[in-house]
Amino acid sequence: xxxxxxxxxxxxxxxxxxxxxxxxxxxxxxxxxxxxxxxxxxxxxxxxxxxxxxxxxxxxxxxxxxxxxxxxxxxxxxxxxxxxxxxxxxxxxxxxxxxxxxxxxxxxxxxxxxxxxxxxxxxxxxxxxxxxxxxxxxxxxxxxxxxxxxxxxxxxxxxxxxxxxxxxxxxxxxxxxxxxxxxxxxxxxxxxxxxxxxxxxxxxxxxxxxxxxxxxxxxxxxxxxxxxxxxxxxxxxxxxxxxxxxxxxxxxxxxxxxxxxxxxxxxxxxxxxxxxxxxxxxxxxxxxxxxxxxxxxxxxxxxxxxxxxxxxxxxxxxxxxxxxxxxxxxxxxxxxxxxxxxxxxxxxxxxxxxxxxxxxxxxxxxxxxxxxxxxxxxxxxxxxxxxxxxxxxxxxxxxxxxxxxxxxxxxxxxxxxxxxxxxxxxxxxxxxxxxxxxxxxxxxxxxxxxxxxxxxxxxxxxxxxxxxxxxxxxxxxxxxxxxxxxxxxxxxxxxxxxxxxxxxxxxxxxxxxxxxxxxxxxxxxxxxxxxxxxxxxxxxxxxxxxxxxxxxxxxxxxxxxxxxxxxxxxxxxxxxxxxxxxxxxxxxxxxxxxxxxxxxxxxxxxxxxxxxxxxxxxxxxxxxxxxxxxxxxxxxxxxxxxxxxxxxxxxxxxxxxxxxxxxxxxxxxxxxxxxxxxxxxxxxxxxxxxxxxxxxxxxxxxxxxxxxxxxxxxxxxxxxxxxxxxxxxxxxxxxxxxxxxxxxxxxxxxxxxxxxxxxxxxxxxxxxxxxxxxxxxxxxxxxxxxxxxxxxxxxxxxxxxxxxxxxxxxxxxxxxxxxxxxxxxxxxxxxxxxxxxxxxxxxxxxxxxxxxxxxxxxxxxxxxxxxxxxxxxxxx
RNA sequence: GGGCGUGUAGCUCAGCGGUAGAGCGCCGCCCUUACAAGGCGGAUGUCGGCGGUUCGAAACCGUCCACGCCCA
Numbered sequence: 001x002x003x004x005x006x007x008x009x010x011x012x013x014x015x016x017x018x019x020x021x022x023x024x025x026x027x028x029x030x031x032x033x034x035x036x037x038x039x040x041x042x043x044x045x046x047x048x049x050x051x052x053x054x055x056x057x058x059x060x061x062x063x064x065x066x067x068x069x070x071x072x073x074x075x076x077x078x079x080x081x082x083x084x085x086x087x088x089x090x091x092x093x094x095x096x097x098x099x100x101x102x103x104x105x106x107x108x109x110x111x112x113x114x115x116x117x118x119x120x121x122x123x124x125x126x127x128x129x130x131x132x133x134x135x136x137x138x139x140x141x142x143x144x145x146x147x148x149x150x151x152x153x154x155x156x157x158x159x160x161x162x163x164x165x166x167x168x169x170x171x172x173x174x175x176x177x178x179x180x181x182x183x184x185x186x187x188x189x190x191x192x193x194x195x196x197x198x199x200x201x202x203x204x205x206x207x208x209x210x211x212x213x214x215x216x217x218x219x220x221x222x223x224x225x226x227x228x229x230x231x232x233x234x235x236x237x238x239x240x241x242x243x244x245x246x247x248x249x250x251x252x253x254x255x256x257x258x259x260x261x262x263x264x265x266x267x268x269x270x271x272x273x274x275x276x277x278x279x280x281x282x283x284x285x286x287x288x289x290x291x292x293x294x295x296x297x298x299x300x301x302x303x304x305x306x307x308x309x310x311x312x313x314x315x316x317x318x319x320x321x322x323x324x325x326x327x328x329x330x331x332x333x334x335x336x337x338x339x340x341x342x343x344x345x346x347x348x349x350x351x352x353x354x355x356x357x358x359x360x361x362x363x364x365x366x367x368x369x370x371x372x373x374x375x376x377x378x379x380x381x382x383x384x385x386x387x388x389x390x391x392x393x394x395x396x397x398x399x400x401x402x403x404x405x406x407x408x409x410x411x412x413x414x415x416x417x418x419x420x421x422x423x424x425x426x427x428x429x430x431x432x433x434x435x436x437x438x439x440x441x442x443x444x445x446x447x448x449x450x451x452x453x454x455x456x457x458x459x460x461x462x463x464x465x466x467x468x469x470x471x472x473x474x475x476x477x478x479x480x481x482x483x484x485x486x487x488x489x490x491x492x493x494x495x496x497x498x499x500x501x502x503x504x505x506x507x508x509x510x511x512x513x514x515x516x517x518x519x520x521x522x523x524x525x526x527x528x529x530x531x532x533x534x535x536x537x538x539x540x541x542x543x544x545x546x547x548x549x550x551x552x553x554x555x556x557x558x559x560x561x562x563x564x565x566x567x568x569x570x571x572x573x574x575x576x577x578x579x580x581x582x583x584x585x586x587x588x589x590x591x592x593x594x595x596x597x598x599x600x601x602x603x604x605x606x607x608x609x610x611x612x613x614x615x616x617x618x619x620x621x622x623x624x625x626x627x628x629x630x631x632x633x634x635x636x637x638x639x640x641x642x643x644x645x646x647x648x649x650x651x652x653x654x655x656x657x658x659x660x661x662x663x664x665x666x667x668x669x670x671x672x673x674x675x676x677x678x679x680x681x682x683x684x685x686x687x688x689x690x691x692x693x694x695x696x697x698x699x700x701x702x703x704x705x706x707x708x709x710x711x712x713x714x715x716x717x718x719x720x721x722x723x724x725x726x727x728x729x730x731x732x733x734x735x736x737x738x739x740x741x742x743x744x745x746x747x748x749x750x751x752x753x754x755x756x757x758x759x760x761x762x763x764x765x766x767x768x769x770x771x772x773x774x775x776x777x778x779x780x781x782x783x784x785x786x787x788x789x790x791x792x793x794x795x796x797x798x799x800x801x802x803x804x805x806x807x808x809x810x811x812x813x814x815x816x817x818x819x820x821x822x823x824x825x826x827x828x829x830x831x832x833x834x835x836x837x838x839x840x841x842x843x844x845x846x847x848x849x850x851x852x853x854x855x856x857x858x859x860x861x862x863x864x865x866x867x868x869x870x871x872x873x874x875x876x
Numbered sequence: 877g878g879g880c881g882u883g884u885a886g887c888u889c890a891g892c893g894g895u896a897g898a899g900c901g902c903c904g905c906c907c908u909u910a911c912a913a914g915g916c917g918g919a920u921g922u923c924g925g926c927g928g929u930u931c932g933a934a935a936c937c938g939u940c941c942a943c944g945c946c947c948a
Contacts, residue, residue, distance in 0.1 A: 020911070206948085353948080401880070409947090494946090529888065529900090531944095551913095562899080563889080567881095569944095571888055575900060582913045610900070639890080643898075658910080739917090746905070746917040753908040779908070803929030827895075834894095839931035848894055848932090855895065 018595065024552025024581075024587035028139040028696045032146055040712045041151045041329060043091035044476040052088035053486040054080055055467050056152065057499050058097040060159065061134060062106055065144035067526040067560075068492060068542040071570060073150050074557040075523065075638055076490050078692035081151050082633060085688065085716035091468055091483050092151060092727030100422040100459045101195050107421070123420050130421045131502050146547060149553050149695050151712070156479075158470040160462040161423070167440045168469035169423045169462045172510055174439040177427075181375045182415075184427075184435075188295040189414050190268045191367035192357040193313035193326075197418040198371055200458060201411060203358045203495050210349035214334055215281065217342045218267075219258030224342045225250065225269065226344055228280035230352055231290070232337070233329040235260070236317045237308040238267055240286040242297050247282050254445065261342055262319075262333065270301045290367040305368055311503065313365055326365065372425060372455070376505065380407040383504035383665075386515050392504070394520045395636045396566040399493055403520075406497050406544055407504075415458045429453065466503030467516035474510075486517045487602035493522040493567060521636045522567055526560070529573025547577050554694035555581035561693045562646070564638035583646060584697045587690070590654045591701045595682055597665040598676035601684050601706050606674050608724070612664070613769060614677040618657040618726035622682050627719040629689050638693075645690055651683055654736065663772040680705065685717045730766045733796045737767060738777050740795045744802075745778070748802035748809050750790075752779070761781045761799040792872070794865050810873055817870050824862040831856035 035041065043051075047476045054076050059069060076092060084090035103834035107130050108118055118126045120419055140300040145152065158165060176182040187200040215228045218241060225241055233470040238260055243250035251267065257266040267286075274297065275284055288298030288305040298305055313326040320336070321329045337343050386392045387400060392853060394400045416425060426438045438444050445453065462469070467486050482505040485507075491499055507516030528534055533539050547556050558580040564572035591599075601816045608616055625648045632641035657679070664675045683705055691711045702711040747762025750756065758780035774780070780802075790803035791808050831852050835841050 018910090020915070021910095405879075405947075525945095527888095531888070532882080533944095565890075568889085573888080573900085576888080578913075579900065582911095585913045586911065589911035589914085591910085596910070643890085647898085654911090655915090664925095741915060743918090749905080752906045752916055754906095755908095830895075836931080837931060841931080844894075845929045851894080 018588065018592040020589070020592070022585045022697060024554060024696060027700060028149070028553055030697050031146070031696055032149055035151070035710070035712055036146075036154060036174075040708070040710065041092070041153050043089050043153050043483070045482040047089040047170050047482075049087055049089040051483050052080065052083035052090045053483040054490065055093045055470055055486050055497065057489065057491045058095050058158075058463055058466055059141050059273050060099040060102060061096045061138040061159070061220060062099050062102045064140045065148065065544060067542060067544050067572060069141065069145075070148055070556060071526050071560045071564070072490055072492065072523055073145060073148055074560045074693070075521070075564060075636075076376050076488075077150050077557075077639065077695070078281075078561065079490070079633075081489060081692035081695065082716060084151075085714055086347060087715070089482070091153055091156070093156050093158065093483075094142070094145065094150070094152035094154065094161070095470060096141070097459050097463045097466075098134075098159065098161040098422065100417055100419050100456060101197065101199070103130060103133070103138070104421040105195070105359065106137070119422060122461075126242070126420050128804070134741055145544065147548055147553060149204070149557070151625045151695070153603070158466075160459065160460070164472065165462060165465070165469045166423055168465050168473055169440075170440040171459065172465060172472045172506065173426055173457070173461075174437050175510070176374065177437040181379065183375065184372050185372065186368060186370045187373075187414075188289075188292040188366045189354065189369050189371055191311070191365045192360065193311065193365050194362040195357060195419075196311055196417060198367075198369060198414055199357060199359075199364075200414050200460070204355040204364050205358045206353045206355050207362075208351050208498070209354040210805075211352050211354065212334075213280075213347040213350035213352075214337075214343055215345035216261070216285070216337055217344050218261060219283070221254060221257055223258045225253060225258065225283045226281045227283050228287040228345075229285055230350060230617075231287075231330065232333045233309065233315070233326050234287040234290045235285060235333065236263065236315070236319075236321065237287045237289050237306040239288060239298065239303045240267050240301065241269045241283055242272045242275050242286050242301075243269060243283045244275045244277040245273055246273075247277045251282060260562075261340060262336055268303075270297070270303075272300060273845070291366050295366075295368065297864070309365065309367075314347045314863050321709060371414050372453075372457075374413040374415055374425075374461075376410045376413050379505035379509055379547055380410045382508045382513070383407045383501055386508060391515050392518055392520060395522065395551050397648060399496070399522045399567055400521075402493070403496055403500070405499055406782075410501070413458075415459055415461050416455040417455075418454075419456050422459065423462060425453040425455050425457060425460075427453045428459050430546050454578050462500055463499060464506040465510065466499075467503050467507055468511055473859065477696060484511065485515055488519045488521055489517045490521040490523065491611060492525055494525060495693070496522065519636075523564065524567055524569035527569050529571055529576070531569070531571050535851060542572075542574075547574065551577050551581035552584060552678050552696065554584050554696050558642060558694050559582060561638045562644040564642075564835070566636060583650070584694060585655060586650060588697060588701065589685075590658060591656065591683055591687075591705060592647075594679050595705065597661075597679070598672065599680040599683060599705065600673075600676050601680040603677070605681055606678060608722070610674060611678065612671070612675070612731045613655065613727040614660045614664075615675060616724040617731040618653065618682055619678065619722055620724040620728055621652055623719045623722050624683055626685065626689065626717050642693055645686070645693075649686055649690070653686065656731070657682065659777055660731075660734070660770070660773045663776045667772075688709060725865075730770075733766045734770050734774065736796050737798060737800065741778050741793060741800050741802075744791065744793055747812045749803065749812070750804075755779050755781045757781045757787055757803040757805075759784050759787060759801040761801070765797040767796060792869075794869070795862050814870065814873060817866050817873075821863065821866045821870070824866060826861045826865060827855060827859040831859060836853070 039296050044089050056076065080092040082091045110119060110133065173182065191198055191199065211230045212231055213230055215226050216232065216235065217224055219225055227241060230515050241258065243254065253269040254271045255269065257268050260267050285819050286294045286297050286303065288295045288303050289307040308315055309326055310316050315321045315324050315329045321332055324332055334343065356362065357364055384404055386393060387403060394403060398600055428436045428438060428444050428450050430445060434446055444450065468480060468484055471477060471484050473480055489500060489503065503516050526534055544556055544581045555577050559572055559576045562568060563572060625644060628644050629641045632644065661675045661679060687698045687702040688711060707716065757778065760771055760774065762771055769776065788803050790804045791802045793800045835856060
């Protein structure tokens, strides 16, 4: 096809070639590559313009674009594109995180297919393999972001494992270590027996599983106690039974030792006020090595911790259960206890909440383990305070509570992972138990016996540095000076704890208390058209690329933007994407029509005195919409702004302005020229307003309309302040008449295109100047010889008399009028009742009362008019 | 168990103190020379239930019911 974005620069009067249908798939890719080639998205740190910065919440290197990304990217793109147009040095910085567990899993799978494990090839070779994997398969999402139209600065693309970012990781680790905010401790952590690593609290997904609750009798003779558990296998590691100190039932047992079944051990009964006497029997078994609460009890009572499983969840305790995995052991142990008559109650299924690894869904095993931790209290407090004192705003505000609940109750963060892919912990251990943390510029201790910690850091440890590590920190780079703090962090509300809180903590800490962004804009989740959650495991999951190919990226983007109510979930369905595609096509054709009728952006807009009321009306509306859209942008109201533009474009510009102007264009001459200039202005502004949301179609149309280089670098429209309420009222009357008569025509069964002779009596009304347009819109012919008004429609002070050449459908007309009369009478009754209410008159504000009075007057006039019409109707 | 949120047209959602709205879907007529991915017209709601506050409640308060989410 011809390249329809090109237009001869001198060809002001040549009719640009636009096909009758917009075919996005053919042009979007080229447009995007051109934008990138021209460097529109590359930000200049030396620019004098004020900076506007958004760093992308780094997607996972193993991932691909899903609708959630498409959604958030659309919004970030809209924000940065608008600011660029407003004259900011706009930077949207892309990149990915290295996704420690996920990526390592991918490569381990590859190795497994070759019959190898990572241990077979060794750490160094393994890490090399991961880099190879990344080169080959990683970052699929980056290409998909181009397809979506993301206006990111590719020259600044970052990856958390890059040298610079790794340097940042090591720097902050050392700083935290030196400040005593990183420490090593043995605690219960969330252990994934499949990934073979610790994971943090937020990487655990809880779900209700069918389990079993068995009540076990511990002890012998009189010294017995019944405890309930869902994890019978851990009883091998029990080192106490705990009861509440005030619990009379067990007071006699406290301090005594009882026999632990299936073992040759005895365990103490301890009193601990954290035990809930109302739950179960009020006595609980205590396994400090396999349960966080039990660990806490163990600490308080100096209990021994006995680990009964290995890292894969296999029982290691000598005896009949050794070698069984934890679930096999559970039933074996319950069986053995049953034989001994120690099972006093069983509840099966017992639905309870069980933690699963968010990466592989394996049931988490709480495990006692030596790990590295971040002491979060001071960091989290600072992160909370930044929001409390208003330096950072959360949109929508209702989400603040969730943020505070998190940062104010945050547990220390386990940051070490038993993986090979990631930032290795920069701590070295000496032959005599020394421990040295090494900064990026320092050499590790030399000599015999020094070894580096074998663990790597949680991926989020590096992602948390993203807003400044990507800009060059710890160096005071020009980028950092120019673009930090960033402006907005936009992400899903489900991710507050992952990105938001961590970036806040690290940003404030590393950047001397300067917040990483002043605004946190939180979105909901994308759902299917029935409001059901979309997930990879659900069949309702949609690949946004399929929709982009079928309907264009603009259509997907517009649909998502239109659904973006602050903080609320966004449902999306194919029908809605189609509707957005239709909108794009509508804009396409309207612009095409405009260009065929001499729409122009040349020269200044004529003075208001030279404009028709129709022109002044649309310009007045246009400027109101500019102001409205700006206000919505400032409040992150993407649904509202998209909706406002949709309705302005379609319901006002296309359905009325263009239609009303057709007669002017047909007549030609100066009037047509003026309207062409106005139409050009309206489209020019409208396309620029729409561009951040639907960049592709607007680019093609705007460059064709204006002959300029690109709307990407066009100026954002400004409200000129022009308002013309009189013209707005006048066109409102025109719309009323046209709609009324159309209704009549439709009720009378007239075909839409059928010409009808009519006499218009418009003298003394606002409609007088619009007779031609009204006749055009209503397909009314001039009254000819022998005109015979068979229907007379009084509306808006005017009279439209029609000659339907013969009898009209009196029944239809009577029905229509009866309906109108009923509406008017109800209105009269409602308003009369209000005005008859003393309390209302006394207490309601004057404008409200006045409004009701006007409504009553209108209703009465309508009733009189309609009644007269009905009376004038011939007998059926 | 604790906290938060939501129940408005067939579906998905706006509206959050003064005449119940949108998109999609539905019904009827129409290829009116920009667009059938379109035009014109139309129908559709005890605004979850009950109680209260108010001159006035979809909106505010209480309560119940039903869903959803987060945390434990």
